Amino acid sequence: MAETGEAAPRPPDRFAIAADLVRRAQRGDAVAMNDLLDLLTPYVARLCGPIALQDSADAAQEALLAVFQGLRNVRDPGALYGWVRTTAVREAVRVARRNQHQIPAELDDVPAAGSPELAADIRDVLGRLSPEHRAILVLREIEGLDEKAAADLLTISPGTAKSRLSRAKSTFRKAWTS
């Protein structure tokens, strides 16, 4: 299990609850697995939604499958959320790439400020980015990771992470100020 970066602030009781559920699930307790699904699904759904967009249900399912099938190997339940985050983001990028419905526009080609297309919601703007650009945005804006932690999680260089983030944010700024 790879833990990368600083964990986003969360109530400490959630970690304790998750750790207890993991131990019970590892012993084959299906009700504990049910409760762990209840606990982790909203987190995975928040990560997969902006990255996989129309394929987000597939991505969340694949991510949770990977997490639950790997539960038996979890030695440190305290690191669960970091592992779930890594798994969810990577699965979301993989599923979005696999099912890519359109070739993302080059960011420089994104319609200019004031375009009616950019008056649409955040989903439309996200759809103009590649899954990899969406992933870095999610890690920075939703998870609050620093660039190095996000780069480690995505197994890219910090320079690439910085460049992707800068271009993705620029796209958003244009959309939001149009």
Next chain:
Amino acid sequence: MTAPWPVAELDPVRRMRVLAASIPGVMYTEEHLRIPYERVWAYVDDVETSIPALITDIRSFRVVGRDTAAPDPAEKRLTAKAAGLLGNRGDFEVVLKPGWCLMQSRLVIGGMAATPEGDGTRFAGCGGLRFAGGRLLVAMVAATGGGHRMIKRLRQELDD
């Protein structure tokens, strides 16, 4: 960036796929029913009637307790006593909410899930045994169409 980010939706059948695939030796079946979801789930939700009708090894399934402290108001946490055809008995924990039913005793795991699909319903069922040798028995039941028989009985009960 203050706009709401898109969030993935995981329906109960997708949840059941995850759960069933993560418990070793559990049999899983999924089919489309040409019956509206509301009708399917209204039937399944009455577990004292639906469980003995759908799982023929169970003669009776009686709810004997309810945990009122469930965090989700749509969710019921029940305790039930099951009696088998051979006189065997078991105490089950039941997690019941719209589209989702999970049951667990010391020896048995079972689950059903449903979600609307077009004018009908996507329905999933799973089952497993929690003792040594259970996987082999479940594999034999699965190989002989055990899961599909349960869904066939559901269709018959609802006159599809």
